[in-house]
Amino acid sequence: xxxxxxxxxxxxxxxxxxxxxxxxxxxxxxxxxxxxxxxxxxxxxxxxxxxxxxxxxxxxxxxxxxxxxxxxxxxxxxxxxxxxxxxxxxxxxxxxxxxxxxxxxxxxxxxxxxxxxxxxxxxxxxxxxxxxxxxxxxxxxxxxxxxxxxxxxxxxxxxxxxxxxxxxxxxxxxxxxxxxxxxxxxxxxxxxxxxxxxxxxxxxxxxxxxxxxxxxxxxxxxxxxxxxxxxxxxxxxxxxxxxxxxxxxxxxxxxxxxxxxxxxxxxxxxxxxxxxxxxxxxxxxxxxxxxxxxxxxxxxxxxxxxxxxxxxxxxxxxxxxxxxxxxxxxxxxxxxxxxxxxxxxxxxxxxxxxxxxxxxxxxxxxxxxxxxxxxxxxxxxxxxxxxxxxxxxxxxxxxxxxxxxxxxxxxxxxxxxxxxxxxxxxxxxxxxxxxxxxxxxxxxxxxxxxxxxxxxxxxxxxxxxxxxxxxxxxxxxxxxxxxxxxxxxxxxxxxxxxxxxxxxxxxxxxxxxxxxxxxxxxxxxxxxxxxxxxxxxxxxxxxxxxxxxxxxxxxxxxxxxxxxxxxxxxxxxxxxxxxxxxxxxxxxxxxxxxxxxxxxxxxxxxxxxxxxxxxxxxxxxxxxxxxxxxxxxxxxxxxxxxxxxxxxxxxxxxxxxxxxxxxxxxx
Amino acid sequence: xxxxxxxxxxxxxxxxxxxxxxxxxxxxxxxxxxxxxxxxxxxxxxxxxxxxxxxxxxxxxxxxxxxxxxxxxxxxxxxxxxxxxxxxxxxxxxxxxxxxxxxxxxxxxxxxxxxxxxxxxxxxxxxxxxxxxxxxxxxxxxxxxxxxxxxxxxxxxxxxxxxxxxxxxxxxxxxxxxxxxxxxxxxxxxxxxxxx
Numbered sequence: 001x002x003x004x005x006x007x008x009x010x011x012x013x014x015x016x017x018x019x020x021x022x023x024x025x026x027x028x029x030x031x032x033x034x035x036x037x038x039x040x041x042x043x044x045x046x047x048x049x050x051x052x053x054x055x056x057x058x059x060x061x062x063x064x065x066x067x068x069x070x071x072x073x074x075x076x077x078x079x080x081x082x083x084x085x086x087x088x089x090x091x092x093x094x095x096x097x098x099x100x101x102x103x104x105x106x107x108x109x110x111x112x113x114x115x116x117x118x119x120x121x122x123x124x125x126x127x128x129x130x131x132x133x134x135x136x137x138x139x140x141x142x143x144x145x146x147x148x149x150x151x152x153x154x155x156x157x158x159x160x161x162x163x164x165x166x167x168x169x170x171x172x173x174x175x176x177x178x179x180x181x182x183x184x185x186x187x188x189x190x191x192x193x194x195x196x197x198x199x200x201x202x203x204x205x206x207x208x209x210x211x212x213x214x215x216x217x218x219x220x221x222x223x224x225x226x227x228x229x230x231x232x233x234x235x236x237x238x239x240x241x242x243x244x245x246x247x248x249x250x251x252x253x254x255x256x257x258x259x260x261x262x263x264x265x266x267x268x269x270x271x272x273x274x275x276x277x278x279x280x281x282x283x284x285x286x287x288x289x290x291x292x293x294x295x296x297x298x299x300x301x302x303x304x305x306x307x308x309x310x311x312x313x314x315x316x317x318x319x320x321x322x323x324x325x326x327x328x329x330x331x332x333x334x335x336x337x338x339x340x341x342x343x344x345x346x347x348x349x350x351x352x353x354x355x356x357x358x359x360x361x362x363x364x365x366x367x368x369x370x371x372x373x374x375x376x377x378x379x380x381x382x383x384x385x386x387x388x389x390x391x392x393x394x395x396x397x398x399x400x401x402x403x404x405x406x407x408x409x410x411x412x413x414x415x416x417x418x419x420x421x422x423x424x425x426x427x428x429x430x431x432x433x434x435x436x437x438x439x440x441x442x443x444x445x446x447x448x449x450x451x452x453x454x455x456x457x458x459x460x461x462x463x464x465x466x467x468x469x470x471x472x473x474x475x476x477x478x479x480x481x482x483x484x485x486x487x488x489x490x491x492x493x494x495x496x497x498x499x500x501x502x503x504x505x506x507x508x509x510x511x512x513x514x515x516x517x518x519x520x521x522x523x524x525x526x527x528x529x530x531x532x533x534x535x536x537x538x539x540x541x542x543x544x545x546x547x548x549x550x551x552x553x554x555x556x557x558x559x560x561x562x563x564x565x566x567x568x569x570x571x572x573x574x575x576x577x578x579x580x581x582x583x584x585x586x587x588x589x590x591x592x593x594x595x596x597x598x599x600x601x602x603x604x605x606x607x608x609x610x611x612x613x614x615x616x617x618x619x620x621x622x623x624x625x626x627x628x629x630x631x632x633x634x635x636x637x638x639x640x641x642x643x644x645x646x647x648x649x650x651x652x653x654x655x656x657x658x659x660x661x662x663x664x665x666x667x
Numbered sequence: 668x669x670x671x672x673x674x675x676x677x678x679x680x681x682x683x684x685x686x687x688x689x690x691x692x693x694x695x696x697x698x699x700x701x702x703x704x705x706x707x708x709x710x711x712x713x714x715x716x717x718x719x720x721x722x723x724x725x726x727x728x729x730x731x732x733x734x735x736x737x738x739x740x741x742x743x744x745x746x747x748x749x750x751x752x753x754x755x756x757x758x759x760x761x762x763x764x765x766x767x768x769x770x771x772x773x774x775x776x777x778x779x780x781x782x783x784x785x786x787x788x789x790x791x792x793x794x795x796x797x798x799x800x801x802x803x804x805x806x807x808x809x810x811x812x813x814x815x816x817x818x819x820x821x822x823x824x825x826x827x828x829x830x831x832x833x834x835x836x837x838x839x840x841x842x843x844x845x846x847x848x849x850x851x852x853x854x855x856x857x858x859x860x861x862x863x
Binding site for chain 1: 672673675676679680682683685686687688689690738740741745749768776779780781782
C-alpha cells in the first residue's frame with residue numbers, strides 16, 4: 001500500500017460522502033425507495049475507504065517511510081512499535097483522519113445495525129452524517145493532507161514528544177474521539193427528526209443507545225487523559241482546566257444531560273424540544289473543541305501546530321453544521337408540543353433540575369474557556385481564566401446537583417411526593433448527618449474538600465437506599481430480595497452504577513484534595529522520610545536505559561510500621577530525539593490511597609525527590625470505571641429492546657408501572 | 668416560530684463572530700503594540716524573602732535579559748521548565764521570572780520543587796503588571812535589550828526548536844554585549860537564592 005493509494009481512497013470516500021449527503025435526502029422527500037437505498041451501501045463504502053486511507057498512513061508510520069512529510073515530523077526509527085502507531089494520531093493531520101474513521105464508522109454502524117429504523121428516517125440520518133463527513137473530508141483534502149510527500153526523503157524523522165510516548169496517552173485520543181464523534185449520531189438523529197417532524201418516545205429509544213455508547217467512550221477517554229497527567233507529569237495533579245480539557249468536559253456535561261432528558265422523552269413524551277436542542281449542542285460542543293484545539297485561538301499544551309487557513313476552514317464548517325441545525329431547530333421546534341404533563345415535584349421535575357445543573361455547568365465552562373477571547377475582542381485586553389474560577393463554580397454547583405441526584409431516582413413519575421422520598425432516604429440522611437459530625441470533629445482540612453466527602457457519602461448512601469428499595473430489602477425475605485436483585489432490569493444497573501461511580505469519583509477528588517501528604521526533600525542513600533503513616537526509605541539510584549532514552553532510576557522502600565508495603569522505582573528519563581527529559585513517577589495504588597514517588601536532579605548530598613501519600617486518589621478513576629461499566633450493562637439491555645419492539649412495550653409498561661406502585665403507599 | 672426557538676441560533680451567531688475575530692488575532696503572535704517599545708515601569712516584590720525582586724531598572728542594566736512569566740497552576744509552565752533550566756545554565760545573561768497571579772507559597776514550592784532557573788523572581792500577585800505588559804496567558808517569554816526595550820515576545824511554552832530558531836536570534840539582535848564586564852544586574856547568577 002502506498003501513500004498515494006491512501007490519498008486516492010480519501011478522494012473516493014469524499015465522493016461517496018457527497019452523494020449520500022444529497023441523494024437519500026431527496027429520496028426521503030419524494031418517497032423514492034431506490035434513491036433512499038443508496039445510503040446504506042455507500043455509508044459502508046465511505047467507512048471502508050477512510051479506513052483504507054488510515055491503514056495506508058499507519059503503514060507509512062510503521063515502516064518509517066520518511067518520504068512522507070508527516071512521518072518525518074512525528075516519527076523516528078528508534079521508537080517502539082506502539083508509539084510508531086500512536087504517532088499516527090499524535091499530530092493534526094493524522095488525528096483528523098482518525099476522527100474521520102470514527103465518524104464514518106458510526107454511519108456504517110447505523111447502516112448495518114439500524115434495521116429497526118423507518119427507511120426514510122434512516123436515509124435522512126445517513127444523509128446528515130454524510131454532510132458532516134463531506135465537510136471534514138474536504139478539510140483534510142484541501143488543508144491537511146496527511147499523505148504529502150517530502151522529496152528527497154531525509155534519513156531520519158524528528159520524533160514524537162516523549163511526554164506522549166506512553167500507553168495511557170496512546171489510547172486516550174482514540175477513546176476521546178469515539179466519544180466526541182459518536183455524538184455526531186445523536187446530532188444526525190436530531191436533525192433528521194427535525195426534517196421528519198416526528199419526535200417521540202420511539203425517537204428517544206433509538207437515539208439513546210448511540211448516545212450512551214459515545215458517552216461511555218468519552219468518559220473513559222477523559223479519565224484516561226487525567227490518569228496520564230497524574231502519573232506522567234510527575235507532580236500528582238490530574239486536572240488543570242486547560243482549554244483543551246474543558247473542550248472535552250463540555251460535551252461530556254451536555255451528553256450526560258442528553259442521556260437523562262432522553263429518558264423523559266422516552267417515558268413521558270415530554271421535554272422534546274429541549275432534548276433535540278441538547279443533541280445538537282452536545283455535538284456542537286465537540287466541534288467547538290475541535291476548533292479550539294486546531295485553530296490556535298487559545299494557548300494550550302495540547303494545541304497542534306496552527307495554520308490560519310485551517311482555523312477559517314473549521315470555523316466555516318462549524319458555522320454551516322451548527323448554524324444549519326439551529327436554524328432548522330428555530331423553524332421546526334415550535335411544532336414539538338409536549339404531550340406528557342407533570343408536576344414540578346416528580347421524576348420528570350428532578351430530571352429537569354439535573355439538566356439545568358448540567359447545562360449551567362457546561363455553559364460556565366464554556367464561558368470560562370472563551371472569556372479571554374471575549375475580553376480580547378471587546379476590550380483588547382489579554383487575560384487568562386485560571387483554575388480558581390472553575391473550582392469556585394464547581395464547589396458552588398455541587399451541593400444542589402448532588403442533592404437532586406440522590407432524590408430523583410426515588411421520585412415517582414408525573415407526580416411525586418417529597419415526603420415519601422424523605423421517608424425512603426431516612427437511613428441515608430441519618431448516616432450522612434453522622435458522617436458530617438464525624439468530619440467536623442475528627443478531620444482536619446479545608447472546608448470545600450470536606451464538604452465533598454460528605455456529599456460523596458450522601459450520594460453513596462442514597463444510591464444504596466434506592467437499590468435496596470427496588471429489591472425490597474428487609475421488607476421481604478432475603479431470598480425474595482435476592483431474586484429481585486437478579487431480575488432487575490439492566491438499565492437499573494446503569495442508574496445505580498452510574499450514580500455510584502460519580503459518588504466514588506467525588507470521594508476520590510475530595511479525599512485526595514483534603515488529605516494528601518507531600519514531601520519535597522533531598523535524600524541520600526539510606527535516609528528515610530515520613531509521609532503520613534508511611535516511611536519512604538531511599539536505597540539509591542542506578543542508571544537504566546530504554547529503546548530511545550536513558551534514565552536514572554531511584555529506589556525507595558516504603559514501610560508502614562515495620563512492614564514493607566511497596567518498592568518504588570521512579571525514573572527520570574532523557575530522550576534524545578527530540579531532546580527532552582520526562583519524569584516517570586512510581587506509584588503503588590492501595591485501596592485507601594496511592595504511594596507516589598518521583599526522583600529528580602542530583603543535588604549536593606543526594607537526590608531531589610517528591611514523595612506523596614495521596615488518600616483515595618485512585619477512586620477518581622475507579623469511579624469513572626464504574627460509570628462506564630454501568631453504561632455497558634445498560635447498553636446490552638437497550639440493544640435487545642430496540643431489536644424487539646413488542647417486548648420493549650411490555651418492559652415499558654412494567655417500568656412505568658413500577659415507580660407508581662412503589663410510590664402509592666405514601667400518597 | 669417563537670423567540671425562544673431563535674435564541675440558540677442568535678447565541679451561536681454571536682459566538683461565531685467572536686471566534687472569527689479571535690482567528691484574526693493570533694495569540695501566539697506578539698502584541699505588536701509593545702514590541703520595540705520600552706517595558707512599563709514597575710517594581711515587583713521578591714518571591715523569596717530577602718531575595719532580589721524585579722524592577723524595570725533591572726531591565727535597563729545595559730545587557731539583554733530574558734523575562735519569563737510563569738505560575739504554579741499552569742501546566743505548560745511545567746512543560747517548558749526544563750528548557751528554562753538549560754537556558755539559564757548556558758547563557759551568561761540574566762533570566763528573570765515573574766510569578767503571575769499566584770500565591771507566594773505556591774510559587775516558591777513550584778521553584779523549590781522543579782529547580783529555580785531565575786536570577787531574580789518578582790511577584791505579580793494581582794496580575795497588574797501582566798496587564799501593562801499585555802500578558803495573554805502563562806507562560807510567556809520576553810527578550811528585553813539593555814535599554815529596557817522589548818524586542819521579542821513569545822506566548823506559550825518554549826521548545827528547544829523555538830529557542831534555537833527564534834529566541835537566540837532575538838537575543839543576538841538585542842545586542843548581546845560581553846557579559847562579565849557589563850554592570851551586574853541585581854541578584855546576578857550565583858546568588859543562589861531560592862535554595863533549590
